[in-house]
Amino acid sequence: MTIEPTAVIHDIGYRHYDGVRLGRGRATLALGVQSLRGVFGLGRTIRAKIMPLLLAAIMLMPTVVSIGVMALAKQFVMPYSQYAVFMQAVIAVFLAAQAPYLVAPDLRFRVLPLYLSRPLTVTDYVVAKLAALTVALFCLMAIPITIEFVGEMLIDMPMPLHTGDFLGALGGTVLRAVLLAALGVALASFTPRRGLGVAVVIAFYMFTAAVSGLFYAVLASTGRDDVAPWALLLNPFFLVDAVQSSLFGTEPATGEGYPPGVASCLILLAVIALAVTGVLLRYRKAAS
Amino acid sequence: MTASATPCFATEGLTKRFPRVTALDHLTVAAGTGVTGLVGANGAGKSTLIKILLGLVPPTSGSASVLGLDTATQGLEIRRTVGYMPEHDCLPPDISATEFVVHMAQMSGLPRTAARERAADTLRHVGLDEERYRPMGGYSTxxxxxxxxxxxxxxxxxxxxxxxPTNGLDPQGRDDMLALIRRVGTEFGISVLVTSHLLGELERVCDHVIVIDGGRLLRSSAIREFTRAEQTIAVEVEEGQRQLADRLTGGGETVAVQGRLLTVQVSPDDPGRTYDAVRDAVSDLGLSLLRLEQRRGRIEDVFKEPVA
Structure with a gap:
């Protein structure tokens, strides 16, 4: 008995593509989305998912505690505007772990020439990577405070809602995401080795945090109270906190006060501009 | 070879100087559709030429165009309609070939669904089957x-x-890759510019060959012209080599004895006559034929000729 084939595979040869070809913008968007997914380990191996998801979970823990305290003790303990400063070590570890993933493999495995042989420019590539990391950091920092705010709305508290503080914190989160993404990509893109990139970013954070704290302590103890607040701005998290409190009127996280708001804003802009320029120059060089 | 209306690419006095080395020196060359070989020793300027044609590196002087588009001003347009396979390794090890090729299709502007279809099709055409779902780190060269x-x-x-494209491949892999390149040029209808420092392998797949050395053009002509000059056939018989030689010479063929081999010059006007003469002579004399093969002039000979 012979079995009649129910399906036959035909070799129809090479077919040309005559569908739509999207522009540069859409290609950049696709790269950005792919990078953003990759930051959280989506579309990557299980091993690559552990770190970002674990850190994202840790970021939610103060939210859980805060909602618990609000529900049981009717007390507001965790101001939205100070969440990031409080959790700065976790955010810094996330940045150090994920920024090198975005840029190092393309340099190390020399994938960059393939991108540049397509209708993408160096600037498109850099914009996509910076945008992906910015959005990732924004989600990491904004989701916990948003959940906390929803919790505050749902729990009947004796005091009015901290809406102003929440919105100010969201504004500050945007600025912080942009600054950290620019710094992270700038530091990570200088080495094609991912491990080294992680070390450089975390070392940069620890160095700025330590130097900032040390200078502040020395200056304050020697009675130079007028200069001491400037030392705080060396830490990127306090720099953004200073800008946030001057632009959106939130409480300073240090309780010590910062130098005049305009100065903080200018420093923030200068640091972002410097980092982005550094990345662009780095990639112009890598491309040629 | 007649030049088509818009050449695949054309350069005019193209020069590229780096601080320490001149990669291209007043190169003026053009190539039509089909498979074009670009031959030169390492450091002859092949990769630099490709980067200029992609619009990624500006030339020091001179101009170049690809598919009628100016490389200096229309680089983006060029990169939309050409493909590039670099010499160096460029594959991240931790993702699969499918994911990688889909991503690269999207980077060329294909929507995601189209990118998936095209990637599956293309990987099948280049001969990658089930292994395309495995991470590329475990792939052979x-x-x-x-x-x-x-x-x-x-x-x-x-x-x-x-x-x-044949760099680092074993002889079998080299043959497969060359056959694939030939298919791309003919069956797929995609024009190809393929570089190699091995001259012999290009004559098997190219319609046209450009030879550069030290950034200067040595020769550019259709493959027929490279190989036409020295068409010979080699004949080896078990015994009676002399009889065969005499018989062929008597018939008006040009015969040379090289050890155990007889080389017979193929008549340029009537190639069939030479082949028939060899066949008939061997048959009539009742000789045991051991070998009968075509010998062509090799592209290597270009380097032996004085530069015109």
């Missing part, structure tokens, strides 16, 4: 070269630049 070729073809370009 032959498989890696196929993926590199697939990412250059996935957006269905009109022209592909293949930089040393």
């Amino acid at each position: 032959g498989m890696r070269q196929r993926v590199k070729l697939a990412q250059a073809l996935v957006h269905d370009p009109r022209l592909v630049f293949l930089d040393e």
